[in-house]
Amino acid sequence: MPIAGSRTLIAEGERALVVIRAVDSETRMSMLSMLSHSPMNVSELTAAMQLPHSTVNFNLKLLEAAGLLDVQYMPGTRGRQKLISKRYEEILIQLPGAAVSAQPNVVEISMPIGNYRHSDVVPTCGLATEAKLIGLVDDPRSFYEPEHVFAQIIWFRHGTLGYDFPNNLPHGAEASELEVSLELCSEAPEHDLDWPSDITVWLNNTEIGTWTSPADFGGSRGKLTPLWWPINHSQFGVLKRFKINREGTFIDGKQVSSVPISALNLTGQPQIQMKVGVKSDARYQGGVNLYGRKFGNIEQDIVMRLWYEFREGERPYIIK
Incomplete structure (x- = not known):
């Protein structure tokens, strides 16, 4: 759960295991770093990471399942686009x-x-x-x-x-x-x-x-x-x-x-x-x-x- 009025996630119990697994990857940590500056859509993130679209989507799903991303659907040139941003600035794991x-x-x-x-x-x-x-x-x-x-x-x-x-x-x-x-x-x-x-x-x-x-x-x-x-x-x-x-x-x-x-x-x-x-x-x-x-x-x-x-x-x- 986040601390009220802050962008700190407190993770404990099984939630902590999900969060730890989500950030245990250089690729996903790089994604979080890029999303620190401004929201990006999947195409922008794919181009910035220079990775296949399927690889980016796979890693985004893990970060989203851990509750580390905010996702909004905005109007785009070809229907709706998925706009992604980082939800938290820090994570506190309670052992x-x-x-x-x-x-x-x-x-x-x-x-x-x-x-x-x-x-x-x-x-x-x-x-x-x-x-x-x-x-x-x-x-x-x-x-x-x-x-x-x-x-x-x-x-x-x-x-x-x-x-x-x-x-x-x-x-x-x-x-x-x-x-x-x-x-x-x-x-x-x-x-x-x-x-x-x-x-x-x-x-x-x-x-x-x-x-x-x-x-x-x-x-x-x-x-x-x-x-x-x-x-x-x-x-x-x-x-x-x-x-x-x-x-x-x-x-x-x-x-x-x-x-x-x-x-x-x-x-x-x-x-x-x-x-x-x-x-x-x-x-x-x-x-x-x-x-x-x-x-x-x-x-x-x-x-x-x-x-x-x-x-x-x-x-x-x-x-x-």
């Missing part, structure tokens, strides 16, 4: 991975659901981007496809997915509270509004809590769910907040155990491991649907917030 933001005494990390590091899932299972399925449905091998980082919906019957969040606890600080929020629900064949599932979240192998999802929500389209996704399949989940602090662990503000944040042993650890899944001995083994910021109802990925305080006598470590 997949966690996005980190920091405020006084709190760090927030947004982790795409497809950016998991560990997969141990049992069918039914699968994953998809906002545009297509990844690999084969009900085949755990699909979770190792390179495209998994772009997933916007992931589902599995039981097992776990594991994520490694960076531990951005400052030197000399002590963690006071950690929260993970994510959109999720049960996983039924197609969907089922009466399909309970015990979904558990772990941090550093410490169980934070188990939420019993009542259903696999479908039948009405999620606010962000793309139109190609069948309406009778899972459409959206519920935003749940799992939190641990010095008093214990909580789900949506309700305390579920007395395990304190000190049990996570965050100090000195380079990462915070988070897992989500259904235990093999769970009462309700109704699976998991996990939604990214381009699927479901909530425009967010998995978000981790870490609150901290500096110990008495300690000062923030500042890099100059």
